[in-house]
Amino acid sequence: xxxxxxxxxxxxxxxxxxxxxxxxxxxxxxxxxxxxxxxxxxxxxxxxxxxxxxxxxxxxxxxxxxxxxxxxxxxxxxxxxxxxxxxxxxxxxxxxxxxxxxxxxxxxxxxxxxxxxxxxxxxxxxxxxxxxxxxxxxxxxxxxxxxxxxxxxxxxxxxxxxxxxxxxxxxxxxxxxxxxxxxxxxxxxxxxxxxxxxxxxxxxxxxxxxxxxxxxxxxxxxxxxxxxxxxxxxxxxxxxxxxxxxxxxxxxxxxxxxxxxxxxxxxxxxxxxxxxxxxxxxxxxxxxxxxxxxxxxxxxxxxxxxxxxxxxxxxxxxxxxxxxxxxxxxxxxxxxxxxxxxxxxxxxxxxxxxxxxxxxxxxxxxxxxxxxxxxxxxxxxxxxxxxxxxxxx
Amino acid sequence: xxxxxxxxxxxxxxxxxxxxxxxxxxxxxxxxxxxxxxxxxxxxxxxxxxxxxxxxxxxxxxxxxxxxxxxxxxxxxxxxxxxxxxxxxxxxxxxxxxxxxxxxxxxxxxxxxxxxxxxxxxxxxxxxxxxxxxxxxxxxxxxxxxxxxxxxxxxxxxxxxxxxxxxxxxxxxxxxxxxxxxxxxxxxxxxxxxxxxxxxxxxxxxxxxxxxxxxxxxxxxxxxxxxxxxxxxxxxxxxxxxxxxxxxxxxxxxxxxxxxxxxxxxxxxxxxxxxxxxxxxxxxxxxxxxxxxxxxxxxxxxxxxxxxxxxxxxxxxxxxxxxxxxxxxxxxxxxxxxxxxxxxxxxxxxxxxxxxxxxxxxxxxxxxxxxxxxxxxxxxxxxxxxxxxxxxxxxxxxxxxxxxxxxxxxxxxxxxxxxxxxxxxxxxxxxxxxxxxxxxxxxxxxxxxxxxxxxxxxxxxxxxxxxxxxxxxxxxxxxxxxxxxxxxxxxxxxxxxxxxxxxxxxxxxxxxxxxxxxxxxxxxxxxxxxxxxxxxxxxxxxxxxxxxxxxxxxxxxxxxxxxxxxxxxxxxxxxxxxxxxxxxxxxxxxxxxxxxxxxx
Numbered sequence: 001x002x003x004x005x006x007x008x009x010x011x012x013x014x015x016x017x018x019x020x021x022x023x024x025x026x027x028x029x030x031x032x033x034x035x036x037x038x039x040x041x042x043x044x045x046x047x048x049x050x051x052x053x054x055x056x057x058x059x060x061x062x063x064x065x066x067x068x069x070x071x072x073x074x075x076x077x078x079x080x081x082x083x084x085x086x087x088x089x090x091x092x093x094x095x096x097x098x099x100x101x102x103x104x105x106x107x108x109x110x111x112x113x114x115x116x117x118x119x120x121x122x123x124x125x126x127x128x129x130x131x132x133x134x135x136x137x138x139x140x141x142x143x144x145x146x147x148x149x150x151x152x153x154x155x156x157x158x159x160x161x162x163x164x165x166x167x168x169x170x171x172x173x174x175x176x177x178x179x180x181x182x183x184x185x186x187x188x189x190x191x192x193x194x195x196x197x198x199x200x201x202x203x204x205x206x207x208x209x210x211x212x213x214x215x216x217x218x219x220x221x222x223x224x225x226x227x228x229x230x231x232x233x234x235x236x237x238x239x240x241x242x243x244x245x246x247x248x249x250x251x252x253x254x255x256x257x258x259x260x261x262x263x264x265x266x267x268x269x270x271x272x273x274x275x276x277x278x279x280x281x282x283x284x285x286x287x288x289x290x291x292x293x294x295x296x297x298x299x300x301x302x303x304x305x306x307x308x309x310x311x312x313x314x315x316x317x318x319x320x321x322x323x324x325x326x327x328x329x330x331x332x333x334x335x336x337x338x339x340x341x342x343x344x345x346x347x348x349x350x351x352x353x354x355x356x357x358x359x360x361x362x363x364x365x366x367x368x369x370x371x372x373x374x375x376x377x378x379x380x381x382x383x384x385x386x387x388x389x390x391x392x393x
Numbered sequence: 394x395x396x397x398x399x400x401x402x403x404x405x406x407x408x409x410x411x412x413x414x415x416x417x418x419x420x421x422x423x424x425x426x427x428x429x430x431x432x433x434x435x436x437x438x439x440x441x442x443x444x445x446x447x448x449x450x451x452x453x454x455x456x457x458x459x460x461x462x463x464x465x466x467x468x469x470x471x472x473x474x475x476x477x478x479x480x481x482x483x484x485x486x487x488x489x490x491x492x493x494x495x496x497x498x499x500x501x502x503x504x505x506x507x508x509x510x511x512x513x514x515x516x517x518x519x520x521x522x523x524x525x526x527x528x529x530x531x532x533x534x535x536x537x538x539x540x541x542x543x544x545x546x547x548x549x550x551x552x553x554x555x556x557x558x559x560x561x562x563x564x565x566x567x568x569x570x571x572x573x574x575x576x577x578x579x580x581x582x583x584x585x586x587x588x589x590x591x592x593x594x595x596x597x598x599x600x601x602x603x604x605x606x607x608x609x610x611x612x613x614x615x616x617x618x619x620x621x622x623x624x625x626x627x628x629x630x631x632x633x634x635x636x637x638x639x640x641x642x643x644x645x646x647x648x649x650x651x652x653x654x655x656x657x658x659x660x661x662x663x664x665x666x667x668x669x670x671x672x673x674x675x676x677x678x679x680x681x682x683x684x685x686x687x688x689x690x691x692x693x694x695x696x697x698x699x700x701x702x703x704x705x706x707x708x709x710x711x712x713x714x715x716x717x718x719x720x721x722x723x724x725x726x727x728x729x730x731x732x733x734x735x736x737x738x739x740x741x742x743x744x745x746x747x748x749x750x751x752x753x754x755x756x757x758x759x760x761x762x763x764x765x766x767x768x769x770x771x772x773x774x775x776x777x778x779x780x781x782x783x784x785x786x787x788x789x790x791x792x793x794x795x796x797x798x799x800x801x802x803x804x805x806x807x808x809x810x811x812x813x814x815x816x817x818x819x820x821x822x823x824x825x826x827x828x829x830x831x832x833x834x835x836x837x838x839x840x841x842x843x844x845x846x847x848x849x850x851x852x853x854x855x856x857x858x859x860x861x862x863x864x865x866x867x868x869x870x871x872x873x874x875x876x877x878x879x880x881x882x883x884x885x886x887x888x889x890x891x892x893x894x895x896x897x898x899x900x901x902x903x904x905x906x907x908x909x910x911x912x913x914x915x916x917x918x919x920x921x922x923x924x925x926x927x928x929x930x931x932x933x934x935x936x937x938x939x940x941x942x943x944x945x946x947x948x949x950x951x952x953x954x955x956x957x958x959x960x961x962x963x964x965x966x967x968x969x970x971x972x973x974x975x976x977x978x979x980x981x982x983x984x985x986x987x988x989x990x991x992x993x
Contacts, residue, residue, distance in 0.1 A: 009951055024952075025952070196947040196948055197943070197945075197947040198947075199946075199947050199948075220942050220943050221942050221943075223942075223943050224942035224943035227943065227945070244945055244946075244947070244949075245947055245948065257950060260949075260950055260951045260954065261949075266951060268951065268952075272952070273952070274951050274952040274954070274955070275951070276951070276954075290954070290955050292952065292955070313955060315955065321958060324958055324961065324962070325954055325958050328949070328954075328957060328958060328961060329949060329954060332949060364973065364976055365919070365920075365976065366919070367919070382945065383942065383943045383944070383945055384919055384941065384943070384944050384945065385944070385945040385946075386944045386945050386946055386961075387919060387941065387944045389961065390961065390964055390965055390968055393961060393965070
């Protein structure tokens with residue numbers, strides 16, 4: 001199965017500093033090897049696309065790490081390569097993640113000129129105490145300056161869209177605190193908000209602090225209340241929840257991330273990046289192949305400089321696993337899982353079995369609904385989504 | 394082989410004192426097993442036996458040994474089960490022997506389990522060969538241990554053999570002592586056949602393999618035989634001896650031990666303790682000591698997923714083929730659906746059975762809390778046997794309930810008398826006797842309700858006496874008691890599989906602690922779950938498992954999907970082990986919450 005258009009994820013792992021709660025593929029190094037990294041990315045793109053049918057590129061996402069540390073010239077080089085291969089679609093969404101702490105005035109203008117249409121900034125909080133608690137490199141002033149920059153670029157049409165990340169459910173954070181952060185972000189004119197419940201991930205410094213009792217564990221009730229409150233908090237600015245943690249004005253949903261949640265294919269390059277491409281086996285029992293690059297930047301660089309990719313994960317996703325993933329990711333969306341599209345990929349019998357599980361789960365009052373051919377979770381039950389998924393996936 | 398060159402013996406030892414290692418060494422020394430084929434604990438063939446260090450099935454091996462007197466001997470080593478649940482099987486295995494090695498650890502000395510089995514051996518008039526093992530340990534104190542054996546058991550230990558089964562020191566001396574001390578079998582070689590059945594097991598190709606010891610006469614292939622207690626006629630199709638490889642032989646003579654294959658279809662047709670004689674030339678009197686096996690403990694076994702019912706049924710049927718002490722019949726529970734009511738000798742028997750179902754047959758099971766059998770006298774004059782508390786008729790129909798009482802014999806060093814008296818009193822025991830066997834050794838006899846000792850009595854006893862006390866019990870009678878049914882309600886509905894019969898005086902305390910423990914094991918659900926304990930219509934305790942407020946992953950992007958899917962699959966596996974009882978998801982361990990009485 002060949003996709004009619006592609007999504008491409010490009011990972012840039014380098015950060016100025018590692019945050020306490022972060023478990024992403026990152027590397028905090030003193031001197032970032034920008035040129036070397038760019039050459040390796042182009043090498044990996046060449047290797048990975050060798051066996052793929054070129055098709056127009058609908059979305060590109062530069063994630064990290066802190067890709068705003070890469071520099072507009074490098075980002076532009078990568079975009080030109082992609083345009084030469086499949087062609088960037090006229091309405092392509094090209095997103096760059098940026099970190100307020102390392103953005104200088106005018107940086108975003110540079111990226112916009114290099115072909116970035118959308119910027120996603122990790123604001124996390126507009127409260128000085130909480131930013132310190134989260135170990136962020138930036139302060140409130142830097143966050144506000146970045147938001148103001150985004151507002152200006154959006155107003156002038158230099159960016160087509162923008163997004164800001166906030167963290168909620170941080171110990172000590174009240175509902176009023178969250179409302180203050182939301183207002184501060186959306187007042188800038190940013191049409192998209194990602195609001196994440198603080199999660200204590202295994203292997204992070206935060207986990208160590210929580211386990212040693214140095215830091216309070218995030219309060220489940222407060223997080224549940226704040227999850228429920230968010231749609232109301234963002235509504236005055238015209239935003240709606242379209243995914244558990246994502247809110248947007250209509251037309252500003254993150255299309256790249258939607259590709260993940262809808263089960264589409266995407267190409268991924270860079271240290272630790274994960275992609276999902278048509279099955280290399282061409283075996284009809286496989287929905288696709290997922291790969292994950294090694295998370296060690298030296299190992300990843302060395303391999304590409306030797307002319308090969310270094311993967312830590314390579315698995316053919318069979319149809320049952322694909323259905324599980326589609327339910328798991330699709331139910332995160334307000335639009336739910338399109339069962340007709342799903343049956344096209346995994347066959348009608350599997351979807352019928354899924355419908356049967358749904359009926360059984362409903363009998364046990366699991367909050368899952370069938371709206372026509374869409375499987376959905378009621379807005380009030382979003383905070384219990386994983387339990388729903390366990391009941392039906 | 395003439396009987397005077399035969400020696401039949403078993404090994405008595407406390408757990409960890411080296412019984413299996415010594416048996417391995419004896420097999421190796423007599424050439425029965427090549428060192429290269431040696432697998433530790435050769436005789437304990439089941440995984441569970443090896444892991445728990447206990448022997449469940451009896452095994453007998455034939456060893457050829459040329460002694461220092463230049464004569465060739467045949468030694469039969471009969472390995473016996475080692476747990477209070479299997480006391481009767483132990484006694485029959487010992488009855489097949491004339492002697493036993495009493496293995497004592499050179500550091501730890503005489504311990505409780507050793508003593509209990511020593512008394513069984515002495516009851517069966519066995520000659521004991523004291524063996525002090527692990528003498529190569531730096532802390533070995535053989536002289537003191539010798540004194541302990543003399544003081545504690547009253548056995549002359551001056552000739553005790555010193556050995557180290559691990560390093561192979563003293564193994565010849567052990568074998569020589571067996572020849573010297575254990576008497577040869579005595580019986581009537583020309584008399585009518587009497588063969589003692591001390592175990593049997595099922596073989597898929599040959600049917601039941603019957604382990605026998607020839608007490609009188611001889612048996613040959615082709616003989617027509619008669620089972621004196623159960624009354625069956627059979628023909629001896631094959632005779633085998635284990636060396637430990639099975640070797641066919643033509644006949645078994647007086648004193649020999651071997652396996653008869655005689656077309657018996659089910660292990661239930663051959664009882665341990667049976668006497669086999671010839672069809673034509675019958676013995677007049679069967680051998681003493683036959684007892685009907687009685688299941689003491691009943692438990693429901695249910696598949697977690699009701700579509701596995703047939704798989705579980707077939708697995709139970711297969712295991713039952715080899716377990717004559719086990720009974721089963723279909724059972725339905727409103728909470729758990731279709732399953733089986735199963736009878737066991739005791740809790741260990743139950744646990745081992747359940748573990749084998751799960752491990753060897755890959756069944757996912759819920760077992761309900763074990764129950765004893767009660768006699769319920771109804772007002773209409775009828776008496777019902779109640780092995781499932783859920784089946785108790787309404788209180789208005791019941792005249793009274795009787796519970797099984799056992800006579801328990803506890804051997805203990807005198808310093809633990811206080812602890813044991815306290816434990817037995819707490820368990821509604823009545824002291825019947827207290828005797829000093831020596832200055833330090835005491836025997837206590839108690840009448841105790843069986844229901845009070847099947848749960849954690851043995852564990853409590855062991856911890857209260859640091860393992861030094863031993864427990865043996867036998868059924869005495871049914872006795873009227875003030876008993877009532879304690880029901881558990883989840884989310885407003887009675888869960889029949891959680892009901893227990895309790896003494897009325899203890900019902901409040903039991904209900905409270907049971908509810909408390911259930912609150913800990915029942916996971917949070919999407920709604921508040923009330924857990925209540927009730928006697929009749931009266932609620933005596935209540936706790937709530939608060940509804941889960943938040944259960945959602947904050948971020949799930951491209952790089953997370955494989956990892957999250959695998960986590961989800963793992964969680965679903967855990968969920969499969971949960972049972973939906975009405976609306977509530979209940980984990981397996983909830984059904985055993987009633988077993989532990991420790992407050993934590």
